[in-house]
Amino acid sequence: MLHEDVVGRIRTILLDGEIPPGARIPERELCERLGISRTPLREALKVLAAEGLVQLLPHRGSRAAKLTDKDMRDLFEVCQGLEALAGELACERITDAEIDEIAAAHAAMVQHYRDGDLIQYYRGNRAIHEAIVNAAGNPVLAGLYTSVTARIRRARYVTPMTPQRWALAVKEHEAILNALQRRDGTGLSHILRAHLRHKREEVLQAGFAETEGNDLTLRIA
Amino acid sequence: MLHEDVVGRIRTILLDGEIPPGARIPERELCERLGISRTPLREALKVLAAEGLVQLLPHRGSRAAKLTDKDMRDLFEVCQGLEALAGELACERITDAEIDEIAAAHAAMVQHYRDGDLIQYYRGNRAIHEAIVNAAGNPVLAGLYTSVTARIRRARYVTPMTPQRWALAVKEHEAILNALQRRDGTGLSHILRAHLRHKREEVLQAGFAETEGNDLTLRIA
DNA sequence: GCGCTCCAATTTGAATGCAAAATTGTAGGA
DNA sequence: TCCTACAATTTTGCATTCAAATTGGAGCGC
Incomplete structure (x- = not known):
C-alpha cells in the first residue's frame, strides 16, 4: 500500500x-x-x-480533531474566500463545455430537490462547487479548497434543512449558474459568498460544532 | 528535539x-x-x-520542490485571494492599537525605502503584510497564508526592483495603510490585490521561476 | 474514609535492522 | 566506439526493537 x-x-x-x-x-x-x-x-x-x-x-x-464554533466559523470564512476567488477565475477560464456540464449537474440537483432527496441533493451540490473550483484552473487553490472543505464537510453536508432554507439555497444556485453562464466573475463571487454565509449561519445556528456527544451522522435521517 | x-x-x-x-x-x-x-x-x-x-x-x-512559472502564478493568485480576504476581515476586527503598530512599521519601512535598503525594506514589508493577516483574527487563514507565502518567499522578497516599481510599491503601501485606518475593507482588499498582482508581474517578468540553475540568492546583491 | 506516593504496565517516540526497489558501474557484443 | 544487459551497490520503505514518558492502581499515611 x-x-x-x-x-x-x-x-x-x-x-x-x-x-x-x-x-x-x-x-x-x-x-x-x-x-x-x-x-x-x-x-x-x-x-x-x-x-x-x-x-x-x-x-x-x-x-x-474536534472543531469548536470558532474553528467552524474560521473555516467557513476561508472557504468563502476560496470559493469567491475560484468563481472569479472560473468565469475567466471555464470552457463552454464545462459550463454545460455544470448546467446539467445543476438540473440534476434541482430534480433531487423536487424529489426531496437531501442526500442526493447534497452530493450534486458538492459536485457543482467542486466543478467551479476546478474550472478556476488553479491546482494550488483546488488543493487548499479540498483541505478546508474536508474539515467542514460533516457539518456542511449533513445539516438538515428547513424547507425555506432549502428553497433559498436552490434559488442561490440558480443565480450561481446564471452568473457562470454570463461569465460574470464579480457577480458569481458575491453570490458564492452569500451562499456560503447562509450555509455557515445554518450550521452555526444549529449548534453543529463538534462538541462532546454531538454525533452528526445521526442527523442525516 | x-x-x-x-x-x-x-x-x-x-x-x-x-x-x-x-x-x-x-x-x-x-x-x-x-x-x-x-x-x-x-x-x-x-x-x-x-x-x-x-x-x-x-x-x-x-x-x-521546484516551482514552474505556472506554479508561481497559481500561488500568487491564491495569495492575492487570501490577502484580500484578510484585509476585509482585518478592517472589521483590528484594534486601534494594532493599526498604530502597523502605521509605525509602515513609517519604518518608508525610511528604509528612503535609505535605499532593499533588504530591510522587504523585511518591514513582510511584517506589515503578516500583521494585516494576523489582524484578521482567523488562525486558519493565517496558517494557509504562511504556507502559501513560504513557497513564494524567495521569489517575492528577493526580486530586485527598479526605482519606478519600488516607488509604486511604496505608494500602494500608503494606500493600504490609509484604507486600514479608514477601516475600508473593500478598498483595502482591492489595493492588496492590485499590489500583489503587480508583484506577481514583476516576479514573472523577471523570469523568476525556479528553473534549472536559477539561483535566486545571487540576485539579492 | 480520603488522598498522596510510588511502582508496574501500557503507550509513545525514536533507532536499528532487513527486504525490495532503483541507481550505478562494468563487461560483452555489435 | 557505442549500446545493451547484467550485477553490485546504494537507497528507499517498512517491520521490529528499545528507551522514555505517561497512565492506572495498589499500598501507605493522614
Whole structure:
C-alpha cells in the first residue's frame, strides 16, 4: 500500500466519523486493520495533523480533531474566500463545455430537490462547487479548497434543512449558474459568498460544532 | 528535539535555498546534521511534502520542490485571494492599537525605502503584510497564508526592483495603510490585490521561476 | 474514609535492522 | 566506439526493537 493511500484511508475513517472528533486514535488497532506497521501509520498521522484533521499531543498520542464554533466559523470564512476567488477565475477560464456540464449537474440537483432527496441533493451540490473550483484552473487553490472543505464537510453536508432554507439555497444556485453562464466573475463571487454565509449561519445556528456527544451522522435521517 | 522543530529546521534549510529547488534531499546526511535517525526525518519530509515544499518520488527519494512559472502564478493568485480576504476581515476586527503598530512599521519601512535598503525594506514589508493577516483574527487563514507565502518567499522578497516599481510599491503601501485606518475593507482588499498582482508581474517578468540553475540568492546583491 | 506516593504496565517516540526497489558501474557484443 | 544487459551497490520503505514518558492502581499515611 502506498503512503498516499494510507493517508487517504485514515482521512476517510475520520471524515466518516468512524473515529469521532475528540476520540483517541488507537495506533495498534489501526495498524492491524490496515495491515501495516506503526511507522507508516505514524507518518500518515503527522501529515493529517498538518492538515488539521488530527491533533497530536506529545507523548499522549493523537486524537481526531474536534472543531469548536470558532474553528467552524474560521473555516467557513476561508472557504468563502476560496470559493469567491475560484468563481472569479472560473468565469475567466471555464470552457463552454464545462459550463454545460455544470448546467446539467445543476438540473440534476434541482430534480433531487423536487424529489426531496437531501442526500442526493447534497452530493450534486458538492459536485457543482467542486466543478467551479476546478474550472478556476488553479491546482494550488483546488488543493487548499479540498483541505478546508474536508474539515467542514460533516457539518456542511449533513445539516438538515428547513424547507425555506432549502428553497433559498436552490434559488442561490440558480443565480450561481446564471452568473457562470454570463461569465460574470464579480457577480458569481458575491453570490458564492452569500451562499456560503447562509450555509455557515445554518450550521452555526444549529449548534453543529463538534462538541462532546454531538454525533452528526445521526442527523442525516 | 520535538517533531515540529525537525519540520521547522528542514523548512528553513529549504527556504534558505541551502538545498536548491530540484535537488535531491540526502536523508543520511541530514540525519547526521540534525542528530536524529531516519524515522523522524522521514516523518518531517512527508509533512513538508503535504505542504508542497518537498516532492516525494516513490522509491526514488525526495527532492526540494521546484516551482514552474505556472506554479508561481497559481500561488500568487491564491495569495492575492487570501490577502484580500484578510484585509476585509482585518478592517472589521483590528484594534486601534494594532493599526498604530502597523502605521509605525509602515513609517519604518518608508525610511528604509528612503535609505535605499532593499533588504530591510522587504523585511518591514513582510511584517506589515503578516500583521494585516494576523489582524484578521482567523488562525486558519493565517496558517494557509504562511504556507502559501513560504513557497513564494524567495521569489517575492528577493526580486530586485527598479526605482519606478519600488516607488509604486511604496505608494500602494500608503494606500493600504490609509484604507486600514479608514477601516475600508473593500478598498483595502482591492489595493492588496492590485499590489500583489503587480508583484506577481514583476516576479514573472523577471523570469523568476525556479528553473534549472536559477539561483535566486545571487540576485539579492 | 480520603488522598498522596510510588511502582508496574501500557503507550509513545525514536533507532536499528532487513527486504525490495532503483541507481550505478562494468563487461560483452555489435 | 557505442549500446545493451547484467550485477553490485546504494537507497528507499517498512517491520521490529528499545528507551522514555505517561497512565492506572495498589499500598501507605493522614
